[in-house]
Amino acid sequence: MKVAIVTGGTRGIGRSISIELYKEGYKVIAIYQGNKATAQSLADEYPDIDVQTCDISREKDVSKIIKTIYETYGRIDCLINNAGITRDGYFLMMSTEKWGTVLNVNILGAVNISKSVLRYMKVKKNGGKVVNISSTSGVTGQIGQANYSATKGAIISLTKSWAKEFAADNINVNCVSPGFINTDMTSNLKNKAEIIENLIPLQRFGDPQEVAWLVAFLSSDKANYITGKNFVIDGGMIND
Structure with missing residues (x-):
């Protein structure tokens, strides 16, 4: 498995990604930090999904949990770098603390866990898949999200670099950049109807399941000849 x-x-x-990969037959380890209620909800609904907590911005904590996962299951075939946070604000009013918090999770967290996982993938010599979750904000930028947009743009660049660096190891690295998706992050948007009417040709926000389907494809053998690509999933909002 x-x-x-x-x-x-x-x-x-x-x-949605964790559940979709589980349904596709993967042994899924869902890593979280902080929100115990959502973690418990997933564990209760899908007891076969291994739910674990880790602060991915702390390199020692990441090394420890990845070592444990590898020793427990004997392999790591796929990594989905999905964890991300926002600390929005206008650029001239954005504190160093807001910058540091977002950088630590969105970039350093992805770097820490990818470094550990890629080492094990190379040792096992069975190849592997890495899918990084970016955002349309990382492609086009966004008012009030200089820090978030910068980190998500960096994720796209990391994807392209890692894809070239690990191609010889048969490790595929790709990126998915969602637009407006129905999640907690977008549930309180006051101008949702305006966004749909003026920006999204498909005239709706996306569903997390639709992103999960794309991620599951990129994680599968069907995507063996795809690497270094950024896939925008946004209902036709941008043309990049």
Whole structure:
């Protein structure tokens, strides 16, 4: 059985990805930090999904949990770097703390866990899949999200670099950039109807399941000849 790790895997898009990969036959380890209620909900509904907590911005904690996962299951076939946070604000009013918090989770967290997982993938020599979750904000930028947009743009660049660096190891690295998806992050948007009417040709927000389907495809053998690509899933909102 193939083993997949999903960071931020107990809520929103991450939860849908964890469930979809589980249904596709993976042993899924859903990593979370902080929100115990969503973690418990996933564990109760899908007891075969291994729910674990880790602060992925702490390199030692990441090394420890990845070592444990590898020793427990004997392999790691797939990593989904989904964990991400926002700390929005206008650029001139954005504190160093807001920058640091977002950078630590969105970039350093992905770097820490990818470094550990890729080492094990190379040792096992069975190849593997890494799917990074970025955002349309990382492609086009967004007012009030300089820090978030910068980190998500960096994730796209990391994807392209890792894809080239690990191609010889038969490790595929791709990126998925969702637009407006129905999650906790977008549930309180006051201008949702305006966004749908003016920006999204398909005239609706996406569903987390639709992102999960794309991620599951990129994690499968059907995507063996795809690497270094960023897939925008946004209902036709941008043309990049």
